[in-house]
Amino acid sequence: MSLIINALTSNAAADFVQNSTAQVLSEGCLKAIGRPTFTLLDKSAEENERKYSATKEFLYQSLSMAAYFAIIFPFKKISYKFLKYFKPIKDLDVVKAKNKAEFDELFKNMPEGILKTKVKGANEVISILASGVILAMITPQIVNKIIHPIMKKLGIEKRKTLDRKV
Numbered sequence: 001m002s003l004i005i006n007a008l009t010s011n012a013a014a015d016f017v018q019n020s021t022a023q024v025l026s027e028g029c030l031k032a033i034g035r036p037t038f039t040l041l042d043k044s045a046e047e048n049e050r051k052y053s054a055t056k057e058f059l060y061q062s063l064s065m066a067a068y069f070a071i072i073f074p075f076k077k078i079s080y081k082f083l084k085y086f087k088p089i090k091d092l093d094v095v096k097a098k099n100k101a102e103f104d105e106l107f108k109n110m111p112e113g114i115l116k117t118k119v120k121g122a123n124e125v126i127s128i129l130a131s132g133v134i135l136a137m138i139t140p141q142i143v144n145k146i147i148h149p150i151m152k153k154l155g156i157e158k159r160k161t162l163d164r165k166v
Contacts, residue, residue: 020127021072024135025065032061055156059147067139072130079126086122094119 007013016022036054039045045053080103083095094110097103110116151157 018124020124020131021069021076024068024072024131028061028065028068032058032065035061049158052151052156052158055154056147056151059150060143063143063147064135064139067142068131068134071134071138072127075130075134076127079123079130082126083119083122086118089115089118089122092119 036058039054039057040050042050077100080095080097080100084090086095089095092115094103094106097106107116107119110119
């Protein structure tokens with residue numbers, strides 16, 4: 001039991017839960033597994049509709065995660081450049097870094113305290129905003145273009161239904 005408590009209260013766990021990319025990964029994995037599972041378990045819909053819906057949801061979430069990570073990691077390499085727009089930290093040396101390696105080194109060597117926390121917080125705000133744009137605007141554009149051809153290749157197509165009587 002103490003092993004679990006030590007893991008949950010470790011610095012690595014704290015960093016994980018404070019990292020927006022880790023949060024998107026956690027939520028995406030839960031959606032990619034949970035939504036299709038609950039859809040398949042819903043006996044009020046026809047079996048073919050459940051399979052279609054579950055497959056589409058699994059593919060959508062999985063492809064969205066792949067597209068998100070393909071975009072966010074390159075973005076994170078330049079995100080430090082946006083820190084200059086945060087007034088409380090704009091004059092710090094770390095914000096004036098010329099490249100990611102220099103930023104990382106300067107940040108690592110910053111003394112612990114409020115300014116380091118502000119830099120880390122501002123960097124996470126930038127990541128959260130980027131995540132929102134990527135997940136709400138960019139990945140749906142990408143995924144919607146490729147999901148139906150994939151489902152067609154899998155032989156899973158939505159059956160066209162005319163007026164259903166309930």
